[in-house]
Amino acid sequence: MRFHVVALPHTNTxxxxxxxxxxxxxxxFCVMMKMLGHTVYLYAxxxxxxxxxxxxxxxxxxxxxxxxxGKHYTHASFDYSLPHxxxxxxxxxxxxxxxxxxxxxxxxxxxxxxxxVADAFPANMTVEFGIGYPGTFSKYRIWESYAWMHTCxxxxxNNQPQAIDGQWFDAVIPSYFEVxxxxxxxxxxxxxxxxxxxxxxxxxxxxxxxxxxxGKKLIVAGPDGRNCDDYMYxxxxxxxxRGELMSYATAxxxxxxxxxxxxxxxxxxxLCGTPVLCTDWGAMTETVEHGHTGFRCRTLSEFIQGMKxxxxxHRHYIRERAVSxxxxxxVAKQYDRHFKRLMLLWNEGWYEEAA
Numbered sequence: 001m002r003f004h005v006v007a008l009p010h011t012n013t014x015x016x017x018x019x020x021x022x023x024x025x026x027x028x029f030c031v032m033m034k035m036l037g038h039t040v041y042l043y044a045x046x047x048x049x050x051x052x053x054x055x056x057x058x059x060x061x062x063x064x065x066x067x068x069x070g071k072h073y074t075h076a077s078f079d080y081s082l083p084h085x086x087x088x089x090x091x092x093x094x095x096x097x098x099x100x101x102x103x104x105x106x107x108x109x110x111x112x113x114x115x116x117v118a119d120a121f122p123a124n125m126t127v128e129f130g131i132g133y134p135g136t137f138s139k140y141r142i143w144e145s146y147a148w149m150h151t152c153x154x155x156x157x158n159n160q161p162q163a164i165d166g167q168w169f170d171a172v173i174p175s176y177f178e179v180x181x182x183x184x185x186x187x188x189x190x191x192x193x194x195x196x197x198x199x200x201x202x203x204x205x206x207x208x209x210x211x212x213x214x215g216k217k218l219i220v221a222g223p224d225g226r227n228c229d230d231y232m233y234x235x236x237x238x239x240x241x242r243g244e245l246m247s248y249a250t251a252x253x254x255x256x257x258x259x260x261x262x263x264x265x266x267x268x269x270x271l272c273g274t275p276v277l278c279t280d281w282g283a284m285t286e287t288v289e290h291g292h293t294g295f296r297c298r299t300l301s302e303f304i305q306g307m308k309x310x311x312x313x314h315r316h317y318i319r320e321r322a323v324s325x326x327x328x329x330x331v332a333k334q335y336d337r338h339f340k341r342l343m344l345l346w347n348e349g350w351y352e353e354a355a
Contacts, residue, residue: 007044009088010076032332043092058091080113132261144262145283176331182271193249198225203255247272270322273315
């Protein structure tokens with residue numbers, strides 16, 4: 001199979017943007033498709049580490065930096081009317097047009113911001129291959145979790161006389177990770193960890209209050225944070241430090257207030273064998289096995305009790321389960337199976353007989 005993978009204008013497909021889950025999904029999606037022996041054309045920024053058959057530059061590094069206006073890349077706008085989005089998409093369209101063949105897939109990650117690209121190629125299938133955002137547009141969609149798929153279905157039902165129907169060729173495939181980046185430590189240190197954007201909606205104050213009341217050390221890592229007497233703030237960390245901080249933590253706090261589409265940080269911690277203390281909604285209902293890989297909590301006292309109880313969980317089990325669910329090797333098989341299912345649509349589709 002042949003894939004035209006369209007990245008984002010405000011990042012490069014390198015490991016230097018760990019806080020952008022969408023950018024990471026693009027980079028690792030290329031890894032998986034090449035692992036499976038498929039052809040990959042990548043339309044992205046100037047710098048690239050993702051394996052591909054050809055890397056087509058759609059924005060210069062100078063333009064990429066300028067489009068951020070001095071902001072952190074996690075605050076980049078997805079307003080596709082902005083000049084850098086229009087230019088990036090047009091470069092992608094021009095590049096795809098030179099290389100496209102019948103039955104090639106176009107794979108996008110920017111939601112409506114990439115619709116301009118899809119509209120240019122109505123004869124090909126455009127697949128939104130990792131939906132963790134609102135505002136989908138394609139006929140061919142892959143969500144990160146069932147929780148988020150159903151949230152989007154529900155949102156689409158607003159102002160409708162009845163709930164919308166499901167679509168046969170929609171799919172759910174979880175996020176995917178390079179296991180080697182997340183080391184396993186059987187005997188952790190005595191600290192708890194919050195990692196992610198340090199914002200109210202990510203729930204970091206739950207971690208702060210729980211650790212303060214329990215008299216435990218908390219380390220906070222991620223963009224938008226600040227130093228505070230109640231915790232140690234270490235800023236945004238690179239891939240190696242990220243894995244080390246997670247693996248030595250007693251537990252990771254992931255008390256996201258909004259409906260989390262996936263919550264990569266919770267999966268990453270479990271890949272290290274580290275338990276997760278999280279909210280009891282969104283994707284965490286799928287990724288965190290309550291009482292076995294962490295605790296899903298509804299009150300502050302439950303978070304504090306969970307801080308004690310995580311020490312009785314089996315870190316080897318947490319690690320093994322996470323690898324079976326989210327390693328590149330295992331998730332790649334799910335993508336391969338689904339794209340082969342989509343290929344049926346060039347023939348009999350739903351009515352295709354089994355080989």
